[in-house]
Amino acid sequence: MKQRHKLTKWLVVLVALHGIVAAAGFFAPYDPTEQDRERPYLPPMHVHLMDAQGHLHLRPFFYPFRLREGSFDQYEEDTAQIVPIKFFERGTRYHLLGFIPSRLHLIGTASTRIYLLGSDAYGRDQLSRILYGGQVSLLAGLLGAGVTLLLGALIGMAAGYYGGWRDELLMRIAELFLALPWLYLLFALRAFLPLAVSPLEAFLLVVVVIGMVGWARPARLVRGVVLSVKERDFVRAARGFGASDFYLLRRHILPETASVLLTQAAILVPQFVLAEMTLSFLGLGVPEPMSSWGNLLATLQQYNVLVSYWWMYLPALAIVPFFLGYLSLATALQERTSPYKMEEKTSWNLS
Amino acid sequence: MRKDRLPLRRRRFALSLLLACAAIISLAANAVPHPQQPNAKEELLALPGEIGHSGGRLVVSLRSEPKTLNPLTAADTPSREVIGTMQADLVHINRATQLTEPSLAKSWKISADGLQYTLTLRQGLRFSDGHPLDADDVLFTFRVYLDESVHATQRDQLIVGGKPITVRKLDAQTLVFQFARPDGVEERLFDGLAILPRHLLEKPYQEGKLGQLWTTSTPPNEWAGLGPFRLKEYVAGQKLVLERNPYYWKTDANGNRLPYLDELDFLFVPSADAQVLRFQSSETDIITRLGAENFSVLSRQQRNYTMADAGPSLEYNFLFFNLNDLGDKSSADLARKQKWFRDVKFRQAVSAAIDRDAIVRLVYQGRGAALWGPVTPGNRRWVNAAIPHTPHSLDRARILLKEAGFSFSTGPNGESTLVDSEGKPVEFTILTSSSNSDRTKMATLIQDDLKQLGMHAQVVPLEFRSLIDRVTQTKEYDACLLGLASFDADPTADLNVWLSSGGTHLWNPSQSHPATPWEAEIDRLMEQQLVTPGYDQRKKLYDRVQEILAENQPMIFLASPDILLGAKNSIANFRPAVLEPYVLWNVEQLYFRSGAENASR
Numbered sequence: 001m002k003q004r005h006k007l008t009k010w011l012v013v014l015v016a017l018h019g020i021v022a023a024a025g026f027f028a029p030y031d032p033t034e035q036d037r038e039r040p041y042l043p044p045m046h047v048h049l050m051d052a053q054g055h056l057h058l059r060p061f062f063y064p065f066r067l068r069e070g071s072f073d074q075y076e077e078d079t080a081q082i083v084p085i086k087f088f089e090r091g092t093r094y095h096l097l098g099f100i101p102s103r104l105h106l107i108g109t110a111s112t113r114i115y116l117l118g119s120d121a122y123g124r125d126q127l128s129r130i131l132y133g134g135q136v137s138l139l140a141g142l143l144g145a146g147v148t149l150l151l152g153a154l155i156g157m158a159a160g161y162y163g164g165w166r167d168e169l170l171m172r173i174a175e176l177f178l179a180l181p182w183l184y185l186l187f188a189l190r191a192f193l194p195l196a197v198s199p200l201e202a203f204l205l206v207v208v209v210i211g212m213v214g215w216a217r218p219a220r221l222v223r224g225v226v227l228s229v230k231e232r233d234f235v236r237a238a239r240g241f242g243a244s245d246f247y248l249l250r251r252h253i254l255p256e257t258a259s260v261l262l263t264q265a266a267i268l269v270p271q272f273v274l275a276e277m278t279l280s281f282l283g284l285g286v287p288e289p290m291s292s293w294g295n296l297l298a299t300l301q302q303y304n305v306l307v308s309y310w311w312m313y314l315p316a317l318a319i320v321p322f323f324l325g326y327l328s329l330a331t332a333l334q335e336r337t338s339p340y341k342m343e344e345k346t347s348w349n350l351s
Numbered sequence: 352m353r354k355d356r357l358p359l360r361r362r363r364f365a366l367s368l369l370l371a372c373a374a375i376i377s378l379a380a381n382a383v384p385h386p387q388q389p390n391a392k393e394e395l396l397a398l399p400g401e402i403g404h405s406g407g408r409l410v411v412s413l414r415s416e417p418k419t420l421n422p423l424t425a426a427d428t429p430s431r432e433v434i435g436t437m438q439a440d441l442v443h444i445n446r447a448t449q450l451t452e453p454s455l456a457k458s459w460k461i462s463a464d465g466l467q468y469t470l471t472l473r474q475g476l477r478f479s480d481g482h483p484l485d486a487d488d489v490l491f492t493f494r495v496y497l498d499e500s501v502h503a504t505q506r507d508q509l510i511v512g513g514k515p516i517t518v519r520k521l522d523a524q525t526l527v528f529q530f531a532r533p534d535g536v537e538e539r540l541f542d543g544l545a546i547l548p549r550h551l552l553e554k555p556y557q558e559g560k561l562g563q564l565w566t567t568s569t570p571p572n573e574w575a576g577l578g579p580f581r582l583k584e585y586v587a588g589q590k591l592v593l594e595r596n597p598y599y600w601k602t603d604a605n606g607n608r609l610p611y612l613d614e615l616d617f618l619f620v621p622s623a624d625a626q627v628l629r630f631q632s633s634e635t636d637i638i639t640r641l642g643a644e645n646f647s648v649l650s651r652q653q654r655n656y657t658m659a660d661a662g663p664s665l666e667y668n669f670l671f672f673n674l675n676d677l678g679d680k681s682s683a684d685l686a687r688k689q690k691w692f693r694d695v696k697f698r699q700a701v702s703a704a705i706d707r708d709a710i711v712r713l714v715y716q717g718r719g720a721a722l723w724g725p726v727t728p729g730n731r732r733w734v735n736a737a738i739p740h741t742p743h744s745l746d747r748a749r750i751l752l753k754e755a756g757f758s759f760s761t762g763p764n765g766e767s768t769l770v771d772s773e774g775k776p777v778e779f780t781i782l783t784s785s786s787n788s789d790r791t792k793m794a795t796l797i798q799d800d801l802k803q804l805g806m807h808a809q810v811v812p813l814e815f816r817s818l819i820d821r822v823t824q825t826k827e828y829d830a831c832l833l834g835l836a837s838f839d840a841d842p843t844a845d846l847n848v849w850l851s852s853g854g855t856h857l858w859n860p861s862q863s864h865p866a867t868p869w870e871a872e873i874d875r876l877m878e879q880q881l882v883t884p885g886y887d888q889r890k891k892l893y894d895r896v897q898e899i900l901a902e903n904q905p906m907i908f909l910a911s912p913d914i915l916l917g918a919k920n921s922i923a924n925f926r927p928a929v930l931e932p933y934v935l936w937n938v939e940q941l942y943f944r945s946g947a948e949n950a951s952r
Contacts, residue, residue: 035799037709072647072716121792122713122799195780195811195828283785288795288810302788303624304644308651 025094036123147211156222266330403942438545465533785812
């Protein structure tokens with residue numbers, strides 16, 4: 001009972017997190033590509049309730065930042081002007097979930113732009129870029145995991161069920177895939193593609209590549225499960241009654257691999273989000289001006305950004321709750337589906 | 352960051368160094384004994400400036416290892432920088448004043464017809480191994496430079512009017528250079544042409560091994576030069592150590608023999624960020640070629656060093672479109688785009704839409720200059736101040752585009768798209784070098800500027816070599832953002848860029864006939880300034896070239912970064928210049944103020 005509770009808890013957390021990213025248009029105050037050339041590298045603004053004179057305000061507000069005289073990136077708060085933060089404000093046009101046109105934003109201001117998480121080298125809002133970037137990174141992770149699991153399940157089942165030379169061949173290919181230097185192959189692949197890759201093509205490329213890379217491990221796991229399941233009595237009985245291979249695989253063997261596949265999914269999604277970040281970090285992901293967590297972090301390759309602007313690290317923090325959610329989900333799934341583990345746990349509790 | 356400039360005129364591939372060892376062994380057997388007694392009074396050159404004191408070791412970082420110490424084959428920046436401190440030329444350009452001054456030649460005379468240069472050498476000078484210098488060394492040097500089989504990088508410069516310069520010796524100190532036609536560059540020609548030691552190089556030259564000689568691993572006793580420093584030690588992958596040349600021919604105002612420093616070390620530090628860290632931790636004494644971002648990081652944490660902004664460099668960054676005539680090879684897509692690119696109004700509109708001030712502010716943090724022509728404000732003598740600084744104006748850009756037959760169509764989300772006369776949307780890609788973050792940033796800003804005009808530009812960062820290959824060889828690209836840095840302030844330095852037959856005439860390189868009337872006019876003006884003596888006349892011609900370029904915008908000039916550098920507070924006579932080498936040009940005069948700090952290292 002307790003396990004089930006834990007599982008739902010983490011599922012709810014993950015759905016909420018994904019919901020925020022999916023509805024980035026609503027939660028992000030601005031268009032992620034909109035530049036504000038007067039405000040490069042603006043530090044995160046402070047939200048106040050108390051003003052400089054000590055008066056309490058009901059509505060949160062902030063003081064706009066002013067560039068210090070003769071400086072490029074040193075700002076100071078201008079306490080002469082109070083800019084109240086408005087909720088459910090109409091702002092730039094966007095499409096919710098990609099198709100519902102809307103102009104409603106969670107927060108907004110009437111005059112000066114608000115930068116809750118600071119701005120980047122072009123004065124683009126870092127909060128909006130992290131939220132929109134999450135769409136790319138998470139979708140790449142989810143789709144990539146889907147492709148991987150599909151390939152892994154198919155190949156693993158074929159190898160485990162048919163055995164013999166087919167098993168040998170598929171498993172040797174899997175080993176080959178595990179041993180390939182993927183990063184270099186990717187660079188080579190990119191060199192063959194046409195020069196101008198549109199953001200969508202770049203995204204698809206990232207997903208396909210991520211998906212193609214990882215199938216070997218789940219395939220081996222699935223093969224192991226299939227190998228043991230196909231010798232079980234109920235499978236032998238079904239075969240004795242004349243069931244076809246396809247029927248056996250679909251009806252009796254596939255359901256047995258479900259727990260392995262689910263746990264794998266929960267582990268693979270965050271891994272693939274990380275893979276997308278690596279690819280974008282190296283310039284193989286979505287192109288500017290689109291953002292993804294990987295290319296947001298790529299700016300940290302520069303020493304001066306590293307030492308001068310701490311808020312550029314924030315995209316790295318954004319993935320932490322997602323990782324925590326997915327990995328806890330994986331643990332909960334494993335505990336729930338593995339009877340062996342359950343026994344171990346209860347016996348430990350009893351002693 | 353700046354390693355990926357295009358090498359300009361002196362671009363030549365270094366010869367193979369495989370036979371180096373063999374050459375060195377054969378040399379060692381024939382080492383010349385050093386004459387002990389000076390046979391004439393030395394004519395030394397006294398330099399004005401702060402009087403220093405001897406001693407100390409200066410440590411400088413280089414972005415990469417110098418490929419060679421051989422002036423004949425050196426094409427890369429690190430090699431040239433190192434060789435610059437080890438060799439000397441007949442006439443030298445003072446990097447601070449940008450004017451010529453006597454060097455190994457104490458005086459020169461140009462005949463009235465501009466065809467004959469008579470140079471007089473200083474008397475009693477010696478190479479760093481003690482061997483005396485005389486006119487035969489100069490004769491030998493120019494014979495080597497002009498010998499086709501040597502493939503010297505300097506050869507191109509010495510072919511004037513299609514004929515090589517001839518040199519003859521009048522007496523032991525006097526030489527006559529004969530030109531086929533007057534050369535507008537005049538005595539600046541001799542700058543950077545190192546005078547080579549005949550006593551060491553004649554034998555290898557006759558054996559045809561000169562190209563493989565003088566690698567970084569050459570033993571110091573097989574090497575000799577006339578520069579302030581001489582070879583001491585080379586540690587592969589780490590550093591090159593030079594020591595004071597005891598026979599150097601310059602003194603300070605008090606008559607003390609220069610250089611002041613005992614030792615000059617070049618550390619090989621591969622990345623700009625690593626160079627900053629080395630400088631911060633006091634492992635190096637000077638840092639040059641700094642980007643604006645690292646400059647501001649260093650300025651903020653200033654402790655025992657001073658940062659200096661020497662003003663706009665000679666580097667100019669620009670956007671250019673593919674104007675090559677590709678004939679049948681061209682794809683239909685590119686041919687359609689080239690129709691826009693060829694329209695001068697289109698190029699002018701793009702130029703008007705670009706916010707150059709934003710580029711200077713956001714890319715160079717204000718430490719740079721916006722450009723409307725190829726000559727930067729740093730090149731004080733040659734810049735045409737009359738070129739209009741057309742302000743950033745989207746309205747003007749829209750008018751120009753409408754005049755050129757483009758129109759705007761409004762999309763479903765209210766965003767406007769620029770369409771050409773056939774109703775096709777205006778979309779193109781901009782190539783930039785992925786290793787240069789400054790230019791990638793510029794491209795991102797331009798992309799946003801052009802979006803305001805309804806143009807969809809996509810930025811494609813490419814590895815530098817494949818980018819150059821696309822621009823100069825396959826010519827499969829739409830637009831490209833690059834930068835060039837002239838190595839000298841004189842217009843002749845960029846001859847290859849402006850002549851339509853030039854290999855660096857980037858928008859349409861190596862043409863057999865000028866493709867447009869204005870390119871023909873630039874060709875004519877550039878050829879004319881080559882043979883016109885006198886600065887005023889040449890300036891007029893070059894001003895016109897700058898005007899034509901600004902009007903026709905084959906390159907849309909963007910911005911020029913400042914020369915940013917830093918040095919320890921203890922270094923005196925530190926006078927950075929905008930010409931290469933930015934700091935080490937007066938390395939013989941640099942000295943450490945307090946001996947204590949240096950000794951503690």
